[in-house]
Amino acid sequence: MGRITTLRPVTRIALGEGVRRRADTLSVEEPLEIRIGGAPLAVTMRTPGHDVELAIGFLVSEGVITDRSDFLAAIHCGGPGTGGAENTYNVLDATLAPGVRLPTADESRRFYTTSSCGVCGKASIDAVRTISHHDVMQDDVTVDAEWISELPDRLRAGQAAFAKTGGLHAAGLFDAATGAQLVIREDVGRxxxxxxxxxxxxxxxRLPLRGTVLQVSGRASFELVQKAVMAGIPILSAVSAPSSLAAELAEESGLTLLGFVRGRSMNVYAHEHRVRIDAVTRGDAPVQEGRAQR
Known part of the structure; x- marks a missing residue:
């Protein structure tokens, strides 16, 4: 497995205090090529670690697989230019079950991504609207706003690499019924x-992920809403803003979308019926129309 962090010499300039040279810890960013049966499918820039989960999640998000039985195995193999002899841990070859429809050549060409932007565009929009196997609209889970407000801090507490680098995004999955933290993962790409x-x-x-909340450390982009819907997650909470397309897709798909979840405030952009607000939280104040707070 590759390194998650690395040290690099830096020159720190503090105005009025002076200049100091020291080592700084950075998040590692390296390419990962995902192959299926030896055929290249996608390339993404990522932080090494949990590469098999990354590949599986990508395949779920793009509608290639929907169940644990669809995925058989994955192995790291030699990267380009190594002749296959040296394992660089930057190429992952997945084996899928017989009968799983593989992406066509035209579909594969749209899978080349970066760490700052996932796969997006007309093809992805059509995919999430037509081939999601999980009906998020029918999930009747509800959560307390008070509990939602605690999730960013719980997510941050689980970010071991972020504490060292300050340069990684995180996503955490929580059980809405018990409040339990199920899993947290970090990466340079949200x-x-x-x-x-x-x-x-x-x-x-565990798919579909009914009765769960996905908390993310950054903004709520279209890609994140797409991935949540494809996995059957009914509630997505973000500490920053959603995009307009993210809000539109959430509304259309039945996903509850929250943004600017910071401290004791939050904005609900779609399907607010899943967020409970008790009398103490409301302060019995009347609902006021106006511009949402940032």
Whole structure:
């Protein structure tokens, strides 16, 4: 397995205090090529670690697999230019069950991604609207706003690598009924962190993820809503803003979308019926119309 963090010499400049040279801990970012049966499918920039979960989550998000039985095995293999002799841990070859429909060549060409932006575009929008096997709209789970407000701190407490680098996103999955933390994953790409969570869930036989809340450390992009819906997650909570397309897809798909979950406030952008607000939290104050707080 590759390194998650690395040391690099830096020059620290503090105005009025001076200049100091020291080592700084950085998050590692390296490419991962995902193959199926030896055929290249996707390339993403990621933080090494939990690569199999990442690949599985990616395949779930893109509608290639839907059940634990669809995925048989995965192995790291030699990367380009190594002649296959040296294992760089940057190429992962997955084996799927017989009968699983593999992406066509045209579909594979849209799978080349970066750590800052997941797979997106017209094809992905159509995919999540037409091939999701899990009906999020029918999940009647509800959660307390008070409990939701605690999730960012719980997520941060589980970010071991972030504490060293300050440079990784995280995604955490929580059980809405018990409040239990199920899994937390970190990555330089927010969509990769979510894929790792979904990959873990498929390996554990937990899909669809009914009755769960996905908490993410950054903004709520279209890709994250797409991945949540494809995994059957009914509630997505983010510490920053959603995009307009993310809110539209959440509304259409039946997913409860929260943004700016910070301290004791939050904005609900879609399907607020799943968020309970008791009298103490409300302060019995009347609902006021106005611009949402940032």
């Amino acid at each position: 969509h990769n962190a979510v894929d790792k969570v979904i990959g873990w869930a498929l390996q554990e036989g």
